[in-house]
Amino acid sequence: MNKRIADLNRYLADKGLKITRQREAVAQVFFDTDGHISAEELYVKVSRSYPGVGLTTVYRTLKLLKEAGLAKERRFAEDSQGVFEKEDTARHHDHLICIRCGKIVEFKEPLIEKLQDEVAQRHGFSVEDHKMELYGLCSSCRTA
Amino acid sequence: MNKRIADLNRYLADKGLKITRQREAVAQVFFDTDGHISAEELYVKVSRSYPGVGLTTVYRTLKLLKEAGLAKERRFAEDSQGVFEKEDTARHHDHLICIRCGKIVEFKEPLIEKLQDEVAQRHGFSVEDHKMELYGLCSSCRTA
DNA sequence: TGAGAACATGATAATCAATTTCAATTACCG
DNA sequence: CGGTAATTGAAATTGATTATCATGTTCTCA
Numbered sequence: 001m002n003k004r005i006a007d008l009n010r011y012l013a014d015k016g017l018k019i020t021r022q023r024e025a026v027a028q029v030f031f032d033t034d035g036h037i038s039a040e041e042l043y044v045k046v047s048r049s050y051p052g053v054g055l056t057t058v059y060r061t062l063k064l065l066k067e068a069g070l071a072k073e074r075r076f077a078e079d080s081q082g083v084f085e086k087e088d089t090a091r092h093h094d095h096l097i098c099i100r101c102g103k104i105v106e107f108k109e110p111l112i113e114k115l116q117d118e119v120a121q122r123h124g125f126s127v128e129d130h131k132m133e134l135y136g137l138c139s140s141c142r143t144a
Numbered sequence: 145m146n147k148r149i150a151d152l153n154r155y156l157a158d159k160g161l162k163i164t165r166q167r168e169a170v171a172q173v174f175f176d177t178d179g180h181i182s183a184e185e186l187y188v189k190v191s192r193s194y195p196g197v198g199l200t201t202v203y204r205t206l207k208l209l210k211e212a213g214l215a216k217e218r219r220f221a222e223d224s225q226g227v228f229e230k231e232d233t234a235r236h237h238d239h240l241i242c243i244r245c246g247k248i249v250e251f252k253e254p255l256i257e258k259l260q261d262e263v264a265q266r267h268g269f270s271v272e273d274h275k276m277e278l279y280g281l282c283s284s285c286r287t288a
Numbered sequence: 289t290g291a292g293a294a295c296a297t298g299a300t301a302a303t304c305a306a307t308t309t310c311a312a313t314t315a316c317c318g
Numbered sequence: 319c320g321g322t323a324a325t326t327g328a329a330a331t332t333g334a335t336t337a338t339c340a341t342g343t344t345c346t347c348a
Contacts, residue, residue, distance in 0.1 A: 139268030
């Protein structure tokens with residue numbers, strides 16, 4: 001059915017972990033979600049289709065998905081809870097966030113990544129990952 | 145004595161807030177600290193020179209310092225603890241973080257900021273602030 | 289200068305997301 | 319199938335941060 005579910009199952013098998021109803025339910029709903037979702041929100045969504053899955057299990061499954069490289073955790077505002085999004089390594093992106101309405105736009109800028117590598121090299125670092133968030137006003141909020 | 149303490153006192157006066165022993169103690173120790181420090185760490189440090197200042201007050205003072213534009217709060221990786229650093233608006237910088245030893249190097253790259261503005265403009269955004277963190281291995285950890 | 293009003297303090301309690309615990313349940317290897 | 323190790327979910331716990339509140343301090347203005 002789903003390539004990503006298969007990826008997860010392969011990861012579980014490799015680690016000697018088990019494929020359970022709950023894990024498949026959480027993963028399925030997560031993979032069907034676009035954009036960002038918190039553990040709490042995902043829990044509510046999963047409960048609708050597959051009642052009886054606990055919040056604890058949602059947290060645990062998200063952790064597994066991260067370990068398997070299938071999900072990525074983000075933390076936008078400095079006070080909020082973590083949110084998760086599908087990891088698509090082929091399409092790494094950064095975020096543009098409106099400080100008034102909260103709108104989030106994803107973008108990718110290879111030139112910036114190239115410069116990041118250069119800067120890191122200058123300091124003797126190799127870059128494994130990065131996080132870049134631009135905070136500002138979107139067009140609607142600017143004219144309003 | 146200290147220009148920054150004066151800045152803080154001016155801010156407090158403007159807001160109708162009061163200059164207290166505790167606020168000066170926390171601010172003084174904070175301004176004497178280079179790099180990043182958590183509220184808890186600052187509390188310990190303050191307690192050595194000025195015993196009897198509560199953790200609650202350290203949190204409250206750091207919040208004031210942020211509001212006054214004299215401190216900046218950061219949250220690296222997915223660590224749940226926020227850290228603070230002196231804000232020197234004339235020298236905004238980003239961070240290079242070693243994922244093995246935790247070493248943090250600050251850097252500034254005007255070219256990247258120029259590109260950020262361009263990307264934002266393309267999406268109708270104005271940029272007010274940004275956060276960029278590069279995660280990788282420092283030279284010592286790479287060769288170890 | 290001194291009294292009063294407003295603000296600040298600090299111990300403790302409360303919050304909130306996230307993790308741990310643990311007894312009961314389930315997957316899966318042979 | 320049977321046994322064992324992994325998994326589950328409810329509840330308890332953690333860890334960082336914030337709110338509460340009675341008491342103490344600062345600062346204004348007469």
